[in-house]
Amino acid sequence: MALAAKLQLRQSQSLVMTPQLMQSIRLLQLTHVELDRFIDEEIERNPLLERADPQPDAPGEPVLQEEGSRKPSNADEWFEAETAWSAEAISEKLDSSLENLFPDDPGVNERVGPDLSQQWKSAPGNGSGASEGFDMEDMAAAAVTLRDHVGEQIAFSFVDAGDRLIAAELADGLDEAGYLSADTGEIADRLGTDLASVERVLASCRGFEPAGLFASSLAECLSLQLAARNRLDPAMKVLVANLELLAKRDFQALKRLCGVDEEDLVDMLAEIRALDPRPGLVFSSGASDAIVADVEVRPAADGSWAVELNADALPRVLVDQVYFARVLGQARNQGEKDFLSECLQNANWLTRSLDQRAKTILKVASEIVRQQDAFLVHGVRHLRPLNLKTVADAIGMHESTVSRVTANKYMLTPRGVFELRYFFTASIAAADGGAAHSSEAVRDRIRQLIEEEKVEDVLSDDTIVDLLKGDGVDVARRTVAKYREAMNIPSSVQRRREKRALSGAGR
Structure with a gap:
């Protein structure tokens, strides 16, 4: 068999995932918060991107509906509109804001005078959009942590410096629920003191507020709270010592062990339910993000349902064509021109991807509303079985696309806020x-x-x-x-x- 080199033509097909396509797929599954973070990162990298903040006191922008709507792509028109609004509307709004500082005093404008008026207008943050950027959370006091709360009580409860040091070590051993996870013997060895001193300080710390802190178990936590209420009688001690029977709802055994009748047992159970099994969680500093609905559903005038995208959840991003043209004319070499062209291409692709994302979410949500019309009218008893394939076939998309769209997206309906995945049931x-x-x-x-x-x-x-x-x-x-x-x-x-x-x- 002879070996020889020769040329052959072959035709084949392959799916290539370009970076732009991968970005579009990724944008579909991002939540509102994650999308804002991603856009901020893109704006930081790309000088041609900027956020288009809504104008204060201006009519609301059109919300993307069934067919969708977009802002004009002409950046020059947008820039001129922004400049005109700044020159006229801002000046008028500043004047009216001065007049309304003291609405009950008609002579305030004469007393203020033109000089102070000009100072007010030129002061930072006193523009027409000042109230738009005000956030009460920025002026709120920092949350008190469990460690801070316990530290204040340690400072007032112990005079001896050694006892304060032991109490501080015990406080460091508290978990977020307020339970003592550290071993007292290890603390004694680490501080070079005897175990009796640590136990004595621990007994004092267990009298801190809220009651139940520094407990080593659930039974001890409940006992500390009952003792603070002067309700830790012998029968209650037996009940707390047999919480496993309470979990099994073996009330006959509990009545026999506690020596009480049914009426007393029910009263004791009511007292147990009023206690806090995790007293330290009231100082938890974890902030929970409010759910922002991506889609809003409301009854339409013709008896159908109006499905709209939430304007607050829509990112507003513009490509600054004016800046691009000005900087491109000042480019000194081909490398700078290539960089600007790449930035423009990426910026245009991002805006198109965001627009396509919005249209895809609206299309999927509209089909879900159509499939679950009975649920919106009559309630959960009329929720229909639904899977991803049914929605995907109805709107001409792939199942994976529908899966990405429904992940971590929420819909505001007359019956409440629901995750889109809620409507897909077996x-x-x-x-x-x-x-x-x-x-x-x-x-x-x-x-x-x-x-x-x-x-x-x-x-x-x-x-x-x-x-x-x-x-x-x-x-x-x-x-x-x-x-x-x-x-x-x-x-x-x-x-x-x-x-x-x-x-x-x-x-």
Whole structure:
């Protein structure tokens, strides 16, 4: 067999993920907060990008609806409009703001005088947009941490410097719930003192407010709070020492151990429920971000649903064509021109990607609203089974695209704010062969049946299965048990014990 070099032509197809395409895919799954952070990073890297802040006291910008709408792409027109507004509207608004400083005093303008008026106009932050940038959180005091709160009490509770040092070490061993996770023996060895001194200081620290701090277990935490209320009697001590029986709702065993009747036991349980099992969490400094709905749904005049994108969740980014033209004319070499051209290309691609992202979210949300119209009208019982493929086929997109769009996006409806993923539920067959039922609707039905049960007729899982079949829902007993446990609802045996105890107290 001869070996020789020769040329051959072959034709093949391959999918290449360009950086721009990867960026578009990434933008789809970003949340509102993550998208703002990403745009800030792009603006920092690209001098041609800038945010288009809404004008104060100006009519609201059009919100992207079914067909969508965009800002004019002509940067010169936008720049001229901005300049005209700044020259006329800002001056007028500053004058009116001076007149309204003291609205009850008509002679205030004469007393202020032109000099002070000009100083007010030229002062930083006294423009028409000053109120727009005001944030009350910027003036709020810093949150008090658990360590700060305990440190103040240590300073007033101990005179001896050694005791304060031990108390500080104990405070460093507190977890966020207020429990002491450090070992007292290790603290004693580390500080070179005896264990008795550490235990004595610990006993004093357990008297700090809020009651329950420095406990080593849940039972000890509850005992400290009961002692602060002067309610730690012998029967309550036994109850706290047998919390595992309380978790099992074995009220008969608790009555026997505590030596009380049903009425006293119910009162004791009410006192336990009023306690705080994690007293240190009130000083948690973790800030929770408010949910910003990406889509708003409201009833339309013709009886349908109007689906709009939330203007507050839409990023406003402009490409500064004026700056590009000015800087390009001053470029000194080809490298600078190539850099500016690349910045312009990336900026244009980003604006198109953001526009496409908005249209895709609106298209997916509109189809979800169309599929779940009965839910919006009648409630969770009418939530239809829905999967990603159904929505993807209806709007002509891929399942993966719909999955990215619905991740961490929220919809504001007349029935509340829901994550888009909430509307995608599993299908449960109907007992009579009719339309399938949503798993979320079945959960709601199970919750209602258990809430309406009587003390003499507590429903078992098998009974709930029979009742659901009577409503046309074909569901297995293990599915009912799974849904019940997911909703943190105890078994029928535990519910029967609790209801008997509560009814006995009522008599």
